Amino acid sequence: xxxxxxxxxxxxxxxxxxxxxxxxxxxxxxxxxxxxxxxxxxxxxxxxxxxxxxxxxxxxxxxxxxxxxxxxxxxxxxxxxxxxxxxxxxxxxxxxxxxxxxxxxxxxxxxxxxxxxxxxxxxxxxxxxxxxxxxxxxxxxxxxxxxxxxxxxxxxxxxxxxxxxxxxxxxxxxxxxxxxxxxxxxxxxxxxxxxxxxxxxxxxxxxxxxxxxxxxxxxxxxxxxxxxxxxxxxxxxxxxxxxxxxxxxxxxxxxxxxxxxxxxxxxxxxxxxxxxxxxxxxxxxxxxxxxxxxxxxxxxxxxxxxxxxxxxxxxxxxxxxxxxxxxxxxxxxxxxxxxxxxxxxxxxxxxxxxxxxxxxxxxxxxxxxxxxxxxxxxxxxxxxxxxxxxxxxxxxxxxxxxxxxxxxxxxxxxxxxxxxxxxxxxxxxxxxxxxxxxxxxxxxxxxxxxxxxxxxxxxxxxxxxxxxxxxxxxxxx
Ligand code: NAD
Numbered sequence: 179x180x181x182x183x184x185x186x187x188x189x190x191x192x193x194x195x196x197x198x199x200x201x202x203x204x205x206x207x208x209x210x211x212x213x214x215x216x217x218x219x220x221x222x223x224x225x226x227x228x229x230x231x232x233x234x235x236x237x238x239x240x241x242x243x244x245x246x247x248x249x250x251x252x253x254x255x256x257x258x259x260x261x262x263x264x265x266x267x268x269x270x271x272x273x274x275x276x277x278x279x280x281x282x283x284x285x286x287x288x289x290x291x292x293x294x295x296x297x298x299x300x301x302x303x304x305x306x307x308x309x310x311x312x313x314x315x316x317x318x319x320x321x322x323x324x325x326x327x328x329x330x331x332x333x334x335x336x337x338x339x340x341x342x343x344x345x346x347x348x349x350x351x352x353x354x355x356x357x358x359x360x361x362x363x364x365x366x367x368x369x370x371x372x373x374x375x376x377x378x379x380x381x382x383x384x385x386x387x388x389x390x391x392x393x394x395x396x397x398x399x400x401x402x403x404x405x406x407x408x409x410x411x412x413x414x415x416x417x418x419x420x421x422x423x424x425x426x427x428x429x430x431x432x433x434x435x436x437x438x439x440x441x442x443x444x445x446x447x448x449x450x451x452x453x454x455x456x457x458x459x460x461x462x463x464x465x466x467x468x469x470x471x472x473x474x475x476x477x478x479x480x481x482x483x484x485x486x487x488x489x490x491x492x493x494x495x496x497x498x499x500x501x502x503x504x505x506x507x508x509x510x511x512x513x514x515x516x517x518x519x520x521x522x523x524x525x526x527x528x529x530x531x532x533x534x535x536x537x538x539x540x541x542x543x544x545x546x547x548x549x550x551x552x553x554x555x556x557x558x559x560x561x562x563x564x565x566x567x568x569x570x571x572x573x574x575x576x577x578x579x580x581x582x583x584x585x586x587x588x589x590x591x592x593x594x595x596x597x598x599x600x601x602x603x604x605x606x607x608x609x610x611x612x613x614x615x616x617x618x619x620x621x622x623x624x625x626x627x628x629x630x631x632x633x634x635x636x637x638x639x640x641x642x643x644x645x646x647x648x649x650x651x652x653x654x655x
Contacts, residue, residue, distance in 0.1 A: 183362055185338050188251035188483040188519055189472045195249070195339035200332075200361040206376040209301045209328040212356035217298050217326035224324050225272045231320075231351035232268040235261065242343060246312060247473035249337050251482040251519070252436055254473050260313045263600065267313070270602050271320040274619035279325065279626045290634035296626035298326035299403055300378035303371045305392075307384045308485055309439040309540075311337035312344050317605075317617045318381040318405070319348070319358065325625040327378075328357040332371055334384075335364035336485055372396065379403030381624075383441075383617075386538070386564070386610040393613065405615035405624045407441070407606055409538040410566030412596045413559035414444035415581065416457055417552065419572030426460040428571050429544070432595040434468060434523040437481040438542035441611075442567040442589060444596045445539060447525075447546045448558045454548045458508050458525070465509050465523045483519040484541050490519035493541040497524060500545065504530040511543060536562050552577060556584045566607030567596040588616060 184196045216224075235242060239261050246257035279296040286292045302322045306315035315331060322329050333341020345360040361371060365388070372380045372392045379402045382392050389406040396404050414432055419425050432444035449457055471479035484490050490513065497511040511524035523542040528534055534545070549555045552573070559568055559581075567589035570581045578592045588607035589598050598605045598618070606616025615624045 183335055183338055183364065185249055185336060186486070187248045188485055189248075191518060195342070197338060197342070197362055199363045199367060202361065202363075202367060202370045202374055203376075205330045205359040205361045206301060206371070206374050208356045209330050209359050210376055212354050213300050213328045216323075216328050216354060216357045217300075219326070221275070221324070221326070224326065225275075227352045228268050228272060228320060228324055231348055231353065232265050234347045234351045235265050238343075238347065239265075242312065242340075242347075244474075245343055246340050247482075249340050250308060250311060250439075251473055251485065252439075253479050253482050255478055256436055256482075257473070260310055263313045264316045266601070267316055267320055270619060271324055271621070274602055274622040275321065275324045275626075278619065278622040279628075286632060286634075288634070288638055289636075290632060293631045293633065294628050295631070296325065296628055298322075298626055300327060301376060302327045302329050302403070302625070303374070303377045303380045304329055304331045305368050305372065305380065305382045305384065306331070306333050306337075306341065308334035308336035309436065309441070311340040314383050314407075315341070316344065318383070318621060319344075321621040321625045322381065323348075323353060323358065325622065327625060328359075330359045330361050330371060330377065332361040332363060332368050338362050369395070377402070379405075379624075381405045381621075383407040385409050385540075389613075390610065403624050403627075404613065405617075405621070406613045407615075407617055408566075408611050409441050409540065409564065410443075410587075410607060410611050411445050411536055411538050411562040411564045412442060412567045412569075412587070413446045413448055413562070413585075414569045414571060414596055415555045415559055415573075416447060416449040416453060416571050417555070417573035417577055418450065418453070422453075422456055422460045423464075425571045426457060426464045428569070428593070428595055429457070429461060430464050430468065430523070432569065432597070433544040434465075434481055434542045435595070435597075437484050437521065438523075438544075439484060439540055440597065442597045444569065445543075445545060446558070447544050448555045449546060449548055450552075450555070451548045451550055454527075454546070458546070461525060462509060465525070468523055470514055470520055470522055481523070481542065483515075484521055485519065487517075487519050489541065490521055493521060493539060493543060496537075496539050497526065497543055499535075500526050500528055500531065504528075504532075505545070506530070508546065534561075536564070538564065552580065556581065559585050563609050564607065564611045565609035566611035567591070567598065569594060569596045588612065
């Protein structure tokens with residue numbers, strides 16, 4: 179029997195969406211049926227179709243932002259930023275396709291030509307997370323489509339409504355209904371899709387645990403493309419700075435923006451011992467003013483709830499676990515509404531914990547570690563298997579140079595939040611944060627493969643060396 183899937187508004191618990199789980203075989207089959215036709219369209223036509231998608235999103239921008247806010251719980255202003263990022267992506271991915279995977283032709287000898295052109299992989303599975311339910315999958319679906327792939331998209335089971343609207347807008351723009359398929363379902367459906375023999379690759383964004391499971395499942399299929407965008411245990415190092423208030427603002431944005439539910443959020447604040455008390459005082463003042471409220475509340479909140487009660491419970495347990503290991507709470511994690519997953523921003527000093535767990539706490543919890551030297555700060559920053567983002571706040575140009583050289587991450591910032599910079603810049607990490615296939619403009623690289631050709635209108639050849647002379651002895655007298 180086909181299972182039902184429902185999504186609920188985190189802020190109110192109201193039922194938002196209900197539908198049936200999809201059929202993996204049927205969706206892969208439909209995507210396969212149109213794959214060759216879609217790939218054979220002139221690229222310019224696919225580009226025009228995607229530009230119409232940008233217009234379709236523009237025409238429904240408020241409805242889309244409202245739905246994102248309701249389904250994820252993020253503030254409406256934050257959801258609006260997500261929508262404008264999606265619109266901005268279209269031109270960026272079109273330009274990136276031309277720049278990174280365009281055609282190159284050169285004249286060769288004797289009227290021949292040499293060319294490098296790209297072909298799509300075929301049918302790609304896009305498996306998405308809940309925290310950016312439109313922007314993140316669009317960052318893989320759009321480059322996949324422009325390159326000529328067809329796509330089976332499985333949104334997170336926590337955000338099926340936004341996933342469904344994204345696909346609806348693509349169809350409305352003229353992407354053939356079979357060139358992008360919506361597959362509703364949870365982890366089991368994701369698992370079946372990733373392993374389906376009819377797909378030619380998986381573009382995944384989510385936790386390291388799931389990404390590693392997908393990587394393992396596809397280890398025996400080197401012919402399938404696998405792009406993994408995973409989480410982080412991202413460090414923010416605070417060093418000497420004349421403006422602690424600005425530093426506190428950068429720290430709060432990095433750790434608590436989108437309720438800490440960003441892959442690039444700062445999880446660890448590594449601070450020079452002598453600065454620790456002052457920055458804690460500054461952070462306490464600021465955090466006390468951050469509004470945690472419903473996504474549509476007025477005045478606008480800084481952050482909304484986390485995605486669901488189970489996640490909020492898990493984060494509360496993790497905070498308690500850090501305390502029981504020797505962590506000292508500096509700003510307590512509070513549940514601001516008893517029955518809903520609203521969490522207040524929290525700060526805990528974990529310096530005394532010897533074996534700090536290297537896990538991604540995907541919520542508004544920042545762990546502080548005090549250090550004596552800049553070398554020790556870098557050592558702490560690198561004390562993780564992840565490697566998504568890192569930031570240095572304060573310090574001199576020499577400090578930043580050392581930080582940039584020695585810190586292991588795909589995004590390294592100075593005097594700004596730990597977030598990526600958007601646009602066409604590559605977005606991805608190393609370690610268990612990614613498999614060296616960064617998204618952003620670089621997604622073009624893994625959505626198509628290069629084909630090298632040497633071409634001539636006529637066969638023209640002769641063997642100039644290594645031939646025995648023509649045997650003329652038997653020729654007629
Ligand atoms: P998740 O790993 O729990 O789920 C992600 C998706 O994978 C969902 O659609 C889920 O149904 C599916 N899935 C689960 N198990 C699967 C399996 N075995 N095989 C195939 N698919 C499976 O992640 P989440 O909780 O939805 O999202 C939050 C995570 O995503 C965080 O770790 C965050 O850091 C990460 N993230 C990373 C980026 C990035 O660009 N690096 C961006 C956003 C979020």
